[in-house]
Amino acid sequence: MREINVETVKNEIARMCIEANYDLNPDVYNAIEGACASEPSPIGRNILSQLVKNADIAKASRKPICQDTGMAVIFMEVGQDVHFVGGDITEAVNEGVRKGYTEGYLRKSVVSDPIERVNTKDNTPAVIHYNIVPGDKVKIDVAPKGFGSENMSKVYMLKPSDGLEGVKDAVIDCIKKAGPNPCPPMVVGVGIGGNFEKVTELAKRALLRPIGSHSPIEYVKQTEEELLERANALGIGPQGLGGRTTVLGINIETYPTHIAGLPLAVNISCHVTRHASAIL
């Protein structure tokens, strides 16, 4: 057994919450910068250049890229030969979020109850996904997610007869309905398969993959490419004011499913798709 003190986990998570919110990942930055040259809409080009400038200011002045610094989503891949010592691991993860959001001057956007809506003032609790894997390492992914785009996400319980075409049409319909609301250009995470709760986690995990990466499954890769092209032909454009830069990347993750079902989840993300990771 390898011992890891939960204090280390806390400090790493605090650091990653801040880093993810200040420093736009290079894949997203490069995708936006690249689109500046190819976007035919003058308003669209102007918006894209402002987004590049915004990311530069955030990085240089150590400020959040966007004021919606999100609800903290944490993926923990825990090696089965790891023994956490020094306290409660879930409490340590939340302590890390609390520390990061306080020390980094990040916005506290979490309310303690969905109906009573009193702000917890420290952005906790986080949404934490634990997964036990072989080995003695811990991989942590911190993906703060804003809700302008989260609100535009959807789950579809399709029929097997809907097939791949049904999946494609639903993804495009979801992007079209989102329109200007999720701060396009968007990044789109798609989950196909599993069941009702598994499919949403797949979609969220798909957003962790860098823009331009593709599924190792050939038909899935082709679908990612085809959907990206179709989405950018919708005309929505940067901020929904018209153009061809509507989606920067579409990542799809799949999982086995039941003979009666074809679950689909579309997790829409914005041009501030954030992610930091570390291996302990």
Added chain:
Amino acid sequence: MSDKTINITTPISRETARSLKAGDSVSISGVIYTARDAAHKRMLENLEKGIPLPVELKDQTIYFAGPSPAKPGEPIGSVGPTTSYRMDAYSPKTIELGLTCMIGKGARNNDVIEAMKMYGAVYIGAVGGAGALISGCVKKAEVVAYPDLGSEAIHRLEVENFPGIVIIDSEGTNLYETEPPKYIQA
């Protein structure tokens, strides 16, 4: 749609609001107020109970935004717009009460647009997700109501050259409807 930027100083009269057209680039200076979901809800629920509004809305501008905290020595943190449709339930009333300008991002419903046409108000888009850039336009910020709401409190902002685009004007012309069709590829 004009290429030049129109400078606007708040407060904005009904007449000025009506003169702005969808597609105009604007640069706003003066006082604007932030309010989002919780502040709108409280303002209008209080009004029904006979409690006056914490700020006079006549000719004012509401920015749908909840800033991140200010670092020491700075007036404000990042402060981009939030998605406006969540305020659709409240905006017809605030417009009726005298509001002439809303700044946000994303679509609005017909009730809001009808109120804008009836009373003379304008909806301006700020670049969503550009909160660090926009924070540079804010010269002074103070919480003037509902401090218990944290980021959702009503902030009084003094802004200089806050950049925006008129998305929906007082005639109901809507860039979200007129612009995307130009770029659809069959």
